[in-house]
Amino acid sequence: MTRVLALANQKGGVGKTTTAINLSAALARRGHSVLLIDMDPQANATGGLGVRAPASGSTYDLLLEEAPLESLVVPTEWEGLWVVPSTADLAGAEVELAASMAREYRLRRALKEDIERYRFIVIDSPPSLGLLTINSLVAAQDVIVPVQCEYLALEGLGQFTSTLELVRRHLNRELRLRGLLLTMYDRRTSLSKQVAEEVRRHFSNTFRTVIPRSVRLSEAPSHGLPINVYDPRSPASEAYDAMAEEVLEAVVAPAEVAT
Ligand SMILES: Nc1ncnc2c1ncn2[C@@H]1O[C@H](COP(=O)(O)OP(=O)(O)O)[C@@H](O)[C@H]1O
Numbered sequence: 460m461t462r463v464l465a466l467a468n469q470k471g472g473v474g475k476t477t478t479a480i481n482l483s484a485a486l487a488r489r490g491h492s493v494l495l496i497d498m499d500p501q502a503n504a505t506g507g508l509g510v511r512a513p514a515s516g517s518t519y520d521l522l523l524e525e526a527p528l529e530s531l532v533v534p535t536e537w538e539g540l541w542v543v544p545s546t547a548d549l550a551g552a553e554v555e556l557a558a559s560m561a562r563e564y565r566l567r568r569a570l571k572e573d574i575e576r577y578r579f580i581v582i583d584s585p586p587s588l589g590l591l592t593i594n595s596l597v598a599a600q601d602v603i604v605p606v607q608c609e610y611l612a613l614e615g616l617g618q619f620t621s622t623l624e625l626v627r628r629h630l631n632r633e634l635r636l637r638g639l640l641l642t643m644y645d646r647r648t649s650l651s652k653q654v655a656e657e658v659r660r661h662f663s664n665t666f667r668t669v670i671p672r673s674v675r676l677s678e679a680p681s682h683g684l685p686i687n688v689y690d691p692r693s694p695a696s697e698a699y700d701a702m703a704e705e706v707l708e709a710v711v712a713p714a715e716v717a718t
């Protein structure tokens with residue numbers, strides 16, 4: 460059984476891509492096969508794993524050319540971790556999809572076949588509530604929402620949860636808000652602490668794990684490496700490991716966690 464997890468939040472710079480990369484890498488490290496699908500035209504998840512889209516195609520082709528999933532999957536350097544890369548072309552997909560049939564279901568349909576070999580599919584979304592993000596939410600069973608521990612952290616979350624409710628009502632009943640993830644937590648500031656408390660007060664399903672602010676984490680993508688390779692002993696690497704553990708607890712049968 461494949462589990463499809465989407466990272467989403469219409470705010471940019473909150474840690475969606477960083478989480479997509481490092482959660483995927485942490486799950487793969489634990490022996491699960493993981494496919495990361497890059498749904499952002501900025502292609503930061505693709506680049507952050509040291510991958511470039513080959514001429515054979517990208518997420519654009521998955522959404523608009525009905526290319527089969529397997530023809531677009533690119534291996535990474537790490538066992539158990541694959542990517543469907545994105546390119547800047549995907550920016551045009553938002554407009555082209557608007558006039559297409561079944562425009563909200565393109566990704567979901569693309570994931571109908573050939574996914575059994577992945578235990579997890581992790582989808583990185585762009586910073587908007589446009590059709591690319593809607594496609595991610597319609598294809599997923601769980602959505603994880605990174606929230607930066609900064610002033611106005613909760614701003615926009617109301618609009619996000621309303622969108623989620625609409626998607627659930629009209630397009631994908633299965634979708635669950637699996638949790639909010641506090642990112643860029645700075646334990647030296649009282650602001651981080653306040654924000655974390657406020658988020659937890661509003662959303663009881665916030666991950667226990669908090670991702671610390673970490674220079675190492677921001678450096679890793681420029682080397683094309685996940686944090687568990689770039690600096691495996693860093694607190695940030697340990698945090699993504701702990702988060703992966705929570706994801707496993709939440710979505711996987713207990714028997715499977717034990718093995
Ligand atoms: N925990 C963190 N500590 C320090 N920098 C971070 C952290 N998480 C993300 N960043 C950096 O912040 C920027 C935005 O993060 P990113 O994951 O790209 O956000 P999004 O995908 O939501 O736009 C990137 O430069 C990234 O390297």
Ligand SMILES: [Mg+2]
Pocket residue numbers: 475476477499503584585586
């Ligand atoms: Mg991003």
